[in-house]
Amino acid sequence: MRYSKYYIPTLREAPSDAEVPSQQFAVRGGYIKKIATGIYDCLPLGLKVIRKVENIVRQEMNRAGALEVSMPTVVPAELWQKSGRWYMYGKELLRFKDRAEREYCLGPTHEEVIVDMVTNSVKSYKQLPLNLYQIQTKFRDEIRPRFGLMRAREFTMKDAYSFHDSQLSLDQTYLEMHEAYSRIFNRCGLDFRVVKADSGNIGGNASQEFMITADTGEDAILFCNDCDYAANSEKATTLVLNESEEELALLEVHTPEKKSIEEVAQFLQVDSAKTIKALVYKYLDIKDQTDADWLYAVVFIRGDYELNEVKLGNALSAKVLMLAQDDEIARVTKAPVGYIGPVGLDIKNVRVLADDSIVGLKNAVIGANMTDYHIKNFNHPRDFQFSEITDLKTAKHGDICPECQKGNLSKERGIEVGHIFKLGKKYSAAMQATYLDTDGKEQVFIMGCYGIGIGRTAMSAIEQSHDERGPIWPIQIAPFEVIIIPANLEVEEQRSICEQLYSDLLANNIDVLFDDRKERIGVKFNDADLIGAPIRVVLGKKLAEGLAELNYRNGQKEDVKIAGLTTYLCNIVKELKSVNSES
């Protein structure tokens, strides 16, 4: 490609709303352009990267035996009503009507459509397992789109759905997808971790996320420094130890104006891990269709832990969950905010949950349900028997690994680029999608589903690898593999050598950009940094010595004889590409 014929509108300054490096460079480098909140144009350069990611994904999905299909973006409401999600999915689902007042939505995910696709056409266990995928545009009316393509409302996703006649078969395909995903992200040249995940409102039980590690990641992940345990902080658990102190008698203490755990712990000279805090939440039940019937729950958790709202939401079967306001707390608990405790709490029709961190706790400090008073030496179950005890805490850096029970957990940030689920029968049962088993009996399909954010994968490559001048692309997904820069096009010798090199590289299937613009070299260097091609060939000063200058985007440099340059470059490209491509 000749730069003069190409379209790369680079910007000297980043738009003020670009927050993270990937967004700044994607906009400045002329990869994407925003047209509305969370909605982007993909310019030629951006599309090239996206296509390269897609091709890797496609190749590996095909290799794993999945079949490509294409489903519509516009989905009739009927399908979503059948699965029940029409009523449970919130405002992320963009709904609208056609001229005949029929209802539709823009598909944010395609379980319903794929189930409909196979229903009545896959009739026998002999046709299973079946794994179908598509690479297609999704729309989710996100509450808060952010970070460019990283969290867009309209985005490209690879989604695959598998159908099985046994758990064993599902386990097998799940494992194959796990492997395919690992190959995909390896081939994209990315550092990633696979973590246990919460399955969110997609449903199902087992699920894992593929996380690109990057400081700007929106997710926190915890992993053990001693074993293989790794989990999203939404899911991560930790081992809590039982204390072995002697249980002392309850003791009411005056704690004037001390409300927060910090204040109370400091005032009473105890560690915050020896206190129990109370949180009051309001929520809507997942089956509630009125969106007006707010329920309340009081949660008790050890003072040094943060509550994990995802876990709480699951425990309550809530579709909306938020902290109650002070006036609501006062009304629901009849206790002053900051002094709520389990002993003597006067509540009706309110669920009370306890995090398992307080079970083994001895002689803890709790609220006395009375302004300016706390109670010392609370012991479970001696002083209060919680009916619902479950894991509701957010595991933190330094906690003990729940799996090997000896390592410590470390916290790191990550970008979720892939997610694999064992769905089970959730959708097939709701939509009565069945086949006949070996006994001729009707059975509902067992399903799995597997997603990859294509744009997000591309952006996370920038997030993971860039400098102050631009992206440093892995060659597998770089918009160009080689960029040729003549120092001065007016110099006939430079021009002709560049032209020759350009056509030789093209003939060797190298993805090359020839910067044939009448620009000063500084401009070309800066644009080249934004394009981020791994190899930059400069023809200029050293031409007199018969040398071309190779400046690699990762900072390395070398001079190479013009004679044999094409072969040399082809070998380097091949070498760079071979890293990670076969594993």
Place this chain on the structure above:
RNA sequence: CGGGGUAUAGCGCAGUCUGGUAGCGCACCUGUUUUGGGAACAGGGGGCCGUAGGUUCGAAUCCUGCUACCCCGACCA
């Protein structure tokens, strides 16, 4: 939806408090000189000052409504 903020040329901003008919840098066009990390000089094009209404002789500027966008929390590939 809650809280905070912004809207002036393609991008980044000043001007608004104190009303007088719109400006700077980058980008763009022409020419000359330059040519190894975003050149210099000269000339030039481009703005219903988000939108609707109001106050005023006069509004980017003051008042009111609306809209869009951004930041902080719940969503997720």
